[in-house]
Amino acid sequence: MATLHTVLLVDDEATIRDGLKHMIRWEQAGFRLLGEAANGQEALTKIKELQPNIVITDLKMPQIDGIQLTTIIQQQYPEVHFLVLSSYDDFHYVSQSFKNGALDYLLKPTLTPASLLATLDKISSKITHQQGSVSEQAPIQEALNRYLAGYEEDLDTLDAYFTRPHDTHNYCLLYTNLSYFHANQQLFHALKEFTESDRSLQALPFRTSNHDAGLLIGFPENHDFLVQLRGCIAKLTYTESEAFFSLSTPFHTIDQLRPVFLRLKEKSRGQHFFYKRQRLVLETELFPYIASERFDTKKFLRALLDNNFLLGITRIEEYFNEMILSNVDPVFLKQQAGSIFYTLLSRLEEEFPNEATFSRIKNTFLREVATVRYLEDFSDLLLTTIEEIRQQLTPLSPLDEDDLLVAIQRFIQDNYTKSLSLSELADTFHFSYTYLSAFLSAKLKMSFSDYLKNIRLDKAKELLVQSDFNLSEISEAVGYSDISYFSRIFKKEFQMTPSKYRRMNQL
Structure with a gap:
């Protein structure tokens, strides 16, 4: 028996919902009604609970209207398809709903069982085609996931999936880490959208048990797909603001895939720290980490023991000014900051036990430096913390x-x-x-x-x-x-x- 595609009805008018429920014989037509909702807020609860394939929604509703609802569906439930109900004067709303991904619209005044069924059949065909493509891709994608995770796999099947002629066959690897994302389904929806944006491309998504994810992209010689890729990633960042990707240099044979993957993964480690406003970075733009300058702990501690705290702060400034301008591993940079500021502020707590401000600054700094995501914010945190310490310290320890x-x-x-x-x-x-x-x-x-x-x-x-x-x-x-x-x-x-x-x- 064929699988029934499930449907949720959303309209603030009960008579419209009742009319839709009785307009066609749903299950005989290949669909199953899961339920109904009177507004967008109620619809979101039902979508999360019931996971329908299709949402039929009115555009003008209280609380959350149809435009807001379709926006949220596209962002949070990209696998859900929807069509909208409108009146003659709703052109602006209809236009916006299509931008949000609506597959079709139905005019309420001219709605008939035939037009409803024809529209649903069109959406059903699209769902079936997508599910078939996913089913066909599944074993090849699993082979790719296993291969990138380090298992031995037959590369001939994988190579055969990319059917470009040998003389125009090129690959690129798009890499990210799932830790950047709140909802993985939005990531893979964006990757799928990119794959479908250009028929001359072939791409296969991957996801390993180590939270690595991305696309293996096959493309013709001299084909520039960066514009489409940047566009899809830009749309993704509306809901996934921390998304970060790196794109490998092109390679020509599938047996280069694992070395390219391992190299790109290592070079991408922590690189989002340097790119607050850039979501896609080419492999050639990634910073090679260099050995960090060693902090002169002896001089720093000597200044603190001599109660020369302003000198100690100056030594911190000089050190981190140099470190920030260098390509230093972000993990090490934050660890150094935490350790050095902990030492300074603990000594200030000891010297000025009645000044609770130093304890507050220490706790705040250690919490924030551990979670700061970008170099720009790291630098601002250091500057504001140093300035606050100086302001507290100057009247307590005037320099003669x-x-x-x-x-x-x-x-x-x-x-x-x-x-x-x-x-x-x-x-x-x-x-x-x-x-x-x-x-x-x-x-x-x-x-x-x-x-x-x-x-x-x-x-x-x-x-x-x-x-x-x-x-x-x-x-x-x-x-x-x-x-x-x-x-x-x-x-x-x-x-x-x-x-x-x-x-x-x-x-």
């Missing part, structure tokens, strides 16, 4: 900037004869290069290099007048190993050579 400046100036005075650099100064005082450069520029009203130059040249003038050292010895004594360079900057600063300065100022 005057004492710091005196100490730095004393150190420069004691070491100007050496090859002194700002990097060495930053390491000595446990500050970041960036912070110390800005600090000295603000306090000294000049850069570190100009300040050091002034100290050295002032000492050089003193030695030129008060000592018998020759120019080479004086140059060496004030930190310049190259006498030519020393003479050049001396003349630039004082508009005369060191020798002339000595002659003019000696008694």
